[in-house]
Amino acid sequence: MLHSLLSELPRFFGPYNLLFLAQAIGVTIALTIVGCGIGYNFGFALALLRVQRIIDIPPLRWSAIGFVELVRRLPFLVLLFLVMFGFQAGGYTLTGMAVACITIILRAAAIASETVRAGLESVHPNQWDAAATMNLSRLDQLRHVVLPQAWRVILPPAMIQFIQLLKATSIASQISVIELTYAGKIMNQKGFSATLSYGTVLILYYVLCLAVERVVRRMEKRLVLPQHH
8 A cells, every 4th residue: 555655656746637636725715714704804893782881772682692693602613504595595506615614704703702701701890991981982902902912812712713713614516616635635536545645635625724833823922922021
């Protein structure tokens, strides 16, 4: 078996296949960055709606809670198909890439909302009250008093969730989006062994996650640790 794998290596890592894998990595990264970039901002807005001290509008709060609880509890694959068939039922046909992006945005928003809400509520009520006595607007209370303290609670889980969503993009292969997992499937269908095809995919996912983890650690040192001084 080892001899067979070694004999496949020169052809597997040929220029065309390397370019194909690089494009698949690019799709995986794009799905993650676009999905999380938009989703996290949406999730931040949802979190504000859920914190009564910031926006005290019960119907909006209940709607935000309902959305978050529903999306968090749906399996990612089910959510993917709901998005795809939901748009089709409305008369819209989206590309697989668009469906995957929207799905990741929804999941990222739901997860980020819970993370941000927990971070905001971790700030002691006395801090909120002190900010209010200074006649700061609710927005200024949030910007200058609450968020600087909540950030160290929000950042670590948010970045872990980013890594989890990066790996979750593999579900997009179920609707033929040529991301990293689907690329491994195609390489296997081209005649390369499953061990080599999916083993390479595994290593590439590991490298991507490791790179993100290193970036996260640097961000934590720069943004979180200074809060303790």
